[in-house]
Amino acid sequence: MDHHLLGKYLKGEATPEECQQVEEWLQNAPEDWVDAFMESQEQAGEPLPPLEKETFTARVMQRVRPRKNRWLQVAAVMAGLLAAGWYLVKPGKVKPRELELVDISIPANKTGRITLPDGSKVVMNAGSRLQYVRDFEGSTRAVTLTGEAFFDVSPDTEKPFIIQAGALSTRVLGTSFNISAYPGARRLTVTVLSGKVSVTDTLSSRAVTLLPRQKAVFLPGSASLAAETVAHPENEIAWQQGRMTFDETPLSEVAEKLSRRYNVHIVLASGRLANCRFNGEFEKEPLDVILRMITRLTSTRARREGDTVYLSGQGCAPAN
8 A cells, every 4th residue: 555645545635536545455454554554654764753653553553453344443543543643744844743642531420611723612521532633733623532522613614624433424614513422322423503514434434414403323233324303402412501301312321321420330131121211301410319210200120239220120112
């Protein structure tokens, strides 16, 4: 593989034809391609400093694990390269210009507000992480999100804003939207409040375009991506005010959100419980109060052992 072309692809500067060429190569790329790429840079007189090279390799390989689906590994490598703060080389430069990676994490039961280098505003939910290259070097404004965040992106028609969140890549020019993509979640969502965004499943290259009051839903289990209308998009960002709003929400999703909010692990005793739907709104109520309401409305029982809560009961039939 031409490493100059690979570099263009990683920076989002490749043409569609070049992207296809790189992606076809990546499907059967050798496992040591990262080492080969870095060795080529050294041979060209543009080596990475030892510490940065160590960090680069560690962060890339941390995200590359054996998987049945080769495309999952490719997507993980791409996310790893972005999160590692891949450096840029300007034409005519002898040495690579090192880029500083900004890494922001929000602890459980907290939210955080930050302003990005371009003036874009981000509100991060509990247990979330945001990574980007300081000053947004390159032709795009690229960030990697783990968890959930609300973005209010400053317009810039010359420099698209791209968020890599799990298997979803969201591309915008200037708009406001919410992304929820926690590791292990049963579904990943992108909800638009203003403007227009394009959401792509990086594993299959399927894409949907969203307008206000629309949501993209990606199900990792079935690798399906679809767009749907949202009746109350404000509910998607209620967490910014410390509120949790559930509207016919599957009990499995309720359990995930409560686990993150209260830093516990809520376990459903059977798959049928995941089919149950729950309605309610909470703000500062203790977890025990919320659990009592859930058990009463869903005919379940709750048993707590330390930081683990077990929900059991007959469950519900799948929705038609």
